Amino acid sequence: xxxxxxxxxxxxxxxxxxxxxxxxxxxxxxxxxxxxxxxxxxxxxxxxxxxxxxxxxxxxxxxxxxxxxxxxxxxxxxxxxxxxxxxxxxxxxxxxxxxxxxxxxxxxxxxxxxxxxxxxxxxxxxxxxxxxxxxxxxxxxxxxxxxxxxxxxxxxxxxxxxxxxxxxxxxxxxxxxxxxxxxxxxxxxxxxxxxxxxxxxxxxxxxxxxxxxxxxxxxxxxxxxxxxxxxxxxxxxxxxxxxxxxxxxxxxxxxxxxxxxxxxxxxxxxxxxxxxxxxxxxxxxxxxxxxxxxxxxxxxxxxxxxxxxxxxxxxxxxxxxxxxxxxxxxxxxxxxxxxxxxxxxxxxxxxxxxxxxxxxxxxxxxxxxxxxxxxxxxxxxxxxxxxxxxxxxxxxxxxxxxxxxxxxxxxxxxxxxxxxxxxxxxxxxxxxxxxxxxxxxxxxxxxxxxxxxxxxxxxxxxxxxxxxxxxxxxxxxxxxxxxxxxxxxxxxxxxxxxxxxxxxxxxxxxxxxxxxxxxxxxxxxxxxxxxxxxxxxxxxxxxxxxxxxxxxxxxxxxxxxxxxxxxxxxxxxxxxxxxxxxxxxxxxxxxxxxxxxxxxxxxxxxxxxxxxxxxxxxxxxxxxx
Amino acid sequence: xxxxxxxxxxxxxxxxxxxxxxxxxxxxxxxxxxxxxxxxxxxxxxxxxxxxxxxxxxxxxxxxxxxxxxxxxxxxxxxxxxxxxxxxxxxxxxxxxxxxxxxxxxxxxxxxxxxxxxxxxxxxxxxxxxxxxxxxxxxxxxxxxxxxxxxxxxxxxxxxxxxxxxxxxxxxxxxxxxxxxxxxxxxxxxxxxxxxxxxxxxxxxxxxxxxxxxxxxxxxxxxxxxxxxxxxxxxxxxxxxxxxxxxxxxxxxxxxxxxxxxxxxxxxxxxxxxxxxxxxxxxxxxxxxxxxxxxxxxxxxxxxxxxxxxxxxxxxxxxxxxxxxxxxxxxxxxxxxxxxxxxxxxxxxxxxxxxxxxxxxxxxxxxxx
Numbered sequence: 001x002x003x004x005x006x007x008x009x010x011x012x013x014x015x016x017x018x019x020x021x022x023x024x025x026x027x028x029x030x031x032x033x034x035x036x037x038x039x040x041x042x043x044x045x046x047x048x049x050x051x052x053x054x055x056x057x058x059x060x061x062x063x064x065x066x067x068x069x070x071x072x073x074x075x076x077x078x079x080x081x082x083x084x085x086x087x088x089x090x091x092x093x094x095x096x097x098x099x100x101x102x103x104x105x106x107x108x109x110x111x112x113x114x115x116x117x118x119x120x121x122x123x124x125x126x127x128x129x130x131x132x133x134x135x136x137x138x139x140x141x142x143x144x145x146x147x148x149x150x151x152x153x154x155x156x157x158x159x160x161x162x163x164x165x166x167x168x169x170x171x172x173x174x175x176x177x178x179x180x181x182x183x184x185x186x187x188x189x190x191x192x193x194x195x196x197x198x199x200x201x202x203x204x205x206x207x208x209x210x211x212x213x214x215x216x217x218x219x220x221x222x223x224x225x226x227x228x229x230x231x232x233x234x235x236x237x238x239x240x241x242x243x244x245x246x247x248x249x250x251x252x253x254x255x256x257x258x259x260x261x262x263x264x265x266x267x268x269x270x271x272x273x274x275x276x277x278x279x280x281x282x283x284x285x286x287x288x289x290x291x292x293x294x295x296x297x298x299x300x301x302x303x304x305x306x307x308x309x310x311x312x313x314x315x316x317x318x319x320x321x322x323x324x325x326x327x328x329x330x331x332x333x334x335x336x337x338x339x340x341x342x343x344x345x346x347x348x349x350x351x352x353x354x355x356x357x358x359x360x361x362x363x364x365x366x367x368x369x370x371x372x373x374x375x376x377x378x379x380x381x382x383x384x385x386x387x388x389x390x391x392x393x394x395x396x397x398x399x400x401x402x403x404x405x406x407x408x409x410x411x412x413x414x415x416x417x418x419x420x421x422x423x424x425x426x427x428x429x430x431x432x433x434x435x436x437x438x439x440x441x442x443x444x445x446x447x448x449x450x451x452x453x454x455x456x457x458x459x460x461x462x463x464x465x466x467x468x469x470x471x472x473x474x475x476x477x478x479x480x481x482x483x484x485x486x487x488x489x490x491x492x493x494x495x496x497x498x499x500x501x502x503x504x505x506x507x508x509x510x511x512x513x514x515x516x517x518x519x520x521x522x523x524x525x526x527x528x529x530x531x532x533x534x535x536x537x538x539x540x541x542x543x544x545x546x547x548x549x550x551x552x553x554x555x556x557x558x559x560x561x562x563x564x565x566x567x568x569x570x571x572x573x574x575x576x577x578x579x580x581x582x583x584x585x586x587x588x589x590x591x592x593x594x595x596x597x598x599x600x601x602x603x604x605x606x607x608x609x610x611x612x613x614x615x616x617x618x619x620x621x622x623x624x625x
Numbered sequence: 626x627x628x629x630x631x632x633x634x635x636x637x638x639x640x641x642x643x644x645x646x647x648x649x650x651x652x653x654x655x656x657x658x659x660x661x662x663x664x665x666x667x668x669x670x671x672x673x674x675x676x677x678x679x680x681x682x683x684x685x686x687x688x689x690x691x692x693x694x695x696x697x698x699x700x701x702x703x704x705x706x707x708x709x710x711x712x713x714x715x716x717x718x719x720x721x722x723x724x725x726x727x728x729x730x731x732x733x734x735x736x737x738x739x740x741x742x743x744x745x746x747x748x749x750x751x752x753x754x755x756x757x758x759x760x761x762x763x764x765x766x767x768x769x770x771x772x773x774x775x776x777x778x779x780x781x782x783x784x785x786x787x788x789x790x791x792x793x794x795x796x797x798x799x800x801x802x803x804x805x806x807x808x809x810x811x812x813x814x815x816x817x818x819x820x821x822x823x824x825x826x827x828x829x830x831x832x833x834x835x836x837x838x839x840x841x842x843x844x845x846x847x848x849x850x851x852x853x854x855x856x857x858x859x860x861x862x863x864x865x866x867x868x869x870x871x872x873x874x875x876x877x878x879x880x881x882x883x884x885x886x887x888x889x890x891x892x893x894x895x896x897x898x899x900x901x902x903x904x905x906x907x908x909x910x911x912x913x914x915x916x917x918x919x920x921x922x923x924x925x926x927x928x929x930x931x932x933x934x935x936x937x938x939x940x941x942x943x944x945x946x947x948x949x950x951x952x953x954x955x956x957x958x959x960x961x962x963x964x965x966x967x968x969x970x971x972x973x974x975x976x977x978x979x980x981x982x983x984x985x986x987x988x989x990x991x992x993x994x
Binding site for chain 2: 009010013016017018020021024025028029031032034035036038039040042043044046047049050051053054055093124
């Protein structure tokens, strides 16, 4: 009984389902019929009307690319400019046999295989109706030669484009950066920021450095031109025009001559130098050596140069001043000394007896001083002048890691300074919380000891070190480091020059600052670690040497520079300000694998200061080999 | 010695594939590639990348077609629950693009969970009906409606009205095919007609209102939102009866059409192949839909009937909405033309649906007792 009901229900359900499905099928037919009648309406009844419209659809809006803003140094010397370059472009659709046409073209002007490769790549990514460049930077002779033979090359034409040029090349590459061709990723970003419209027609966009961080200022406003075109889209007549507005020019605080002096002072060494004006935070020199030629990137870098730059052991693309992180070594000690005084753990007269090492209570592990046998009686002043390690091992132990982290963090270690070029590294000022997060390990008392002399987990960029020294030289005033001094737009008669920003002011006892600063001045005088670099100056300068370890030396072993591979040798550091009593410049020198700060880094700083105060330009080095 | 038995291998590869349906799909894909080549102005990279999309989608279809129905049925609930969890996650931590919160960043990849629901919702509703008693009561319909409304509202909130409406449609098809009484259907239509003005005023974003207004009168905003519709109509209309010929459509080739390789690819086809091409394309779609309806009609259980019917009608909805949009009888919503538009996600979703249909049709029929 039950079974028959179920069966009946089942067939009943199936019947209902089929009815509904039929209704759907009929609806599908009807709706497709509706679509088809719409096509009949559009394509047959109104076909002629729409054909006329399509024919008349010849009004195109062409973008007018604005001139990119120029970049100058503080003396008005040009660092980035535009020039008109002639580019040979091809519309692939209008060329019958592309390969043989290009072969023929190559008999008139030079087309390298690299040019062809780039052109083929562009062609794959674009449509056959777009005009694509095959050769850029044609010489006047080449332009003339092509013009003569132009009738032989339908679908090819010469166009004038503005190209970017960096006349100072390698000298400022790490500051100015470069522009590159806009790619799909850029387009995505532009769309998100609702900027796509303004980049219609633009070929380039800032990739690194000032060119990137000030992109929206440098680029300008794209104009538009409504034109009537012929059947293949070539403009015939202009109907209306909105002129483009050129980008703003930028004047940097950078002094190209000081920059030059710094690079020469480095000689053969790799490294970084940052010089800043302590009264406002303006960057005066910013060197990462070796640099590279920014011009290589403007039109897409070729394979060979890219490999040379990217695979070089010297890592020329690495911005060491901005992104290189190094243990600050002994340049960390002035801040430790100030912490000791400010937090009441040391007085200027308190002295230790240095046996040449320090051990934690109950431990046999020896934290060694750089000088075997030790320095004897050491007070605060002497500890900085001769850079005693034991003094700071003890101080670090007495302060504890939290005090060190909180006090020294105020000088900007472990965080970005906020400088106006992109890609700055954070550096690292360790704390127990950080270690837990990073390694899931507890902080050991031994970790604190090496932090005291700027080793251990400590990492800082040359920029951060300069920033911290600026605070010292300024008695606690922090200015944001920045490159741009002035922004000018001639079209809009607009000048902006309020780029100086005082970030904060540390509340430090003047008496404590004076003790530390007096010791730093003594560093460059007889008896100090930088006495040789400080000999016979007509101005006073204060500083601190430092050495940052590249490899660890085992317990009981000694570091002997001559026995260690050049690339594993210590980095030399020197951070300084001058004149000592009224600082006008603060600078940090880092010499990669340079050995000790006093012998390599400090002399470089001296040469740069000699140029800054006395105008003595170092001799260029003779390239040997 | 082992000899590779070609015949046997071939049998195992194709035993769960419906050849008739497959032929239709391949034909449409081929047309899609030909139009894409023209729409991108001869860009082979795009065509190759689309071939890759098709390959991936095809493999997924094959795998799904080989899965027995009981397994697919068992997946209905987990898939649905997972989809809802992901939608809630999107509402809480989703990434915002163009003012809508649709994407979920999983660290390695970003996903758009609403895509999953396109399949999961009809599966879940059909499963729910299948679990009910032989005779469906009104509370079963209420339950199914709730299953449907939860994801639809979550997606509409993102806001992604287009996808929400599509999923709503796929669910309404299930309700309709499950035998929802005519009185209720008429009642719902009346309620919808009354609430439409309210929805217009309070339930829509400005840009959505603008789209509808533009559809009603494109010339109102000829250089803004109406531009797409006008240019697309010009493309179709100027194609005439026989079309301008492959790669010869001036509207498409001179960049007058928006997104000629995705949402507006039909305009390109229409301009270049004319009324004759359009008629043949519609016929091809109709044949595929007809075949799918037959599969639904022959399906053995309530679950399979409802799933097959809903997938088929949703496929039709895609085709109708896309073509209706580009020919100016529906508002511009971002819906691709199935099997023809460029893009991997929609290709996978569509072929996944066909995979389920094939599985329904080719696996041994189990009569429900």
